Amino acid sequence: MPSKNRLIVVLLYVFTAAVCIYLLAPLVMIVLTSLSTVSYGKFPPQGLSLKWYAHLGTQTQFAQALWNSIIASAGATLLALVTGTLAALAIQRYSFPGSNLLRSFFMSPMVVPKITLGVAYLILFSKMKIAGGLFALILGEAVTVLPFVLSIVGSTLANVKRVHEEAAADLGAGPLRVFFTVTLPQMKLGLIMSAAISFVFTFDQVETALLILRQDSYTLPIQLFLYMEKWQDPTIAVVSVVFIVLALAVFFGLKLVLRSAPGMSRIFGGKE
Template sequence: MNRNRTFTLTALLLGLAFLVTPLVFVVVNSFNDSGYGAWPPPGWSLRWYERLAEQEGFAQAALRSLGIAVVAALAAVVAGTAAAVSLTRFRYPGRGLVESLLLAPLIVPKVAIGLGAFILFLQAGFYGSDGALVGLHLVLLLPFTVNIVGGALVRIPLVYEQAARDLGAGPVRAFVSATLPQLRRSLLAAYVLCFMISFDEVDATVFVVSPDQLTLPVSMYQYLQRYQDPTLAALSTILIGATFALVAVVMATAGTSAVSGLHSGKERRR
């Protein structure tokens, strides 16, 4: 048992190191004095952060990406939760087809989805609008919400909703009062994951954004085509720090909710 535990722990640490090492190189390169990202750095400098502050387009693109991600993630959680309830609690003709359509964005290349969205929104007159971006991101995010919330719903017994129905609650009220509170952590996890995916999406987004309304990932992609300096490394370092801070806040919030729920359960038993 100890040998298996040691092997598992070693594998996890190696996997974590494999994932984190590229981030370390990005952070170190953001302080590189070389304008071409020479490695090892010949010197250290903050000039790339100063250059980043001079790029007004990045700030505007970041605000737009933030707004799109907030709305798209919220829409994905709401729609994905409804879809997950439909798939896990009901049996109806065509259920398998609905599930396949919802999970298709995990298999279909994002470039193909982006190209199809470009043709659709161009003909509908929505090309370049925020609504088009939110709709596109919603399609891409639905599979993640359906998987997370659906997995949580499967583990929640129907007896709670049945008890609420016996006490006179309707189907919607029974779900909201008996089941939804038990999905808090899953909904939070789904929202945070969807937010980060939407904020970072570039493969499909590049097809539906107008040149004067770029998102941050698309703006970074275009900058990389023109320049090869570590300015993007400086921006990436800021985004990495913000991501770690967001994850820390979410973990602290989830932990606080779990502790509160434990205390509430003890009080009810008393």
């Protein structure tokens, strides 16, 4: 290998290592902070201890808030998947006046500031007498993530092989049977990616939830925010470490379960 090419390869390795260190350094700091022996944020820690992990077990408000977050995120994701898929089918498969305008309307929540949406939801849901509960949050977050579902599922539909649908119709299958047995399986990758992105995005929402929910329905991000207003101990770092571990477990679990899905192995860096 010529010396010039060898130098380029070395520089690429150095640059890649520097980027990895830059990305991983905050995570390492969080892990070390969660093991600190002192009751305030200090890095590097003076000593290592698991007492803050035990302290997390005494914070019952986090468990209820986590359950509220899971319910709200799962409900919003399911609602956004159903409505977004139906909207994508209508826009992608049928030509009608105003289809582009309708698509732009569905995509508009992506560019509207979240605090503005939160205030709008508060006014609307207060008029509907449903503000304060998780049902209102599910409706609001479903609208927020609808653009992600619409764009991903719409792109997936564009790559669906219509010849398979036509063959099934020629063999006597009705429209619903064609959709559930032919079209939907080909959309599996897009639906999975849409669901994953929507769940993560809604799970981390603060602005909308803070304006809509009452105290007994607070989600985990709100409870963490309120805890940090009173205390500055490493408990928040412990919660972050728990979610880092859960995120890694979910990622590798999806990689194992979905390895056979068409196109999924390329996303995870594997070979077809």
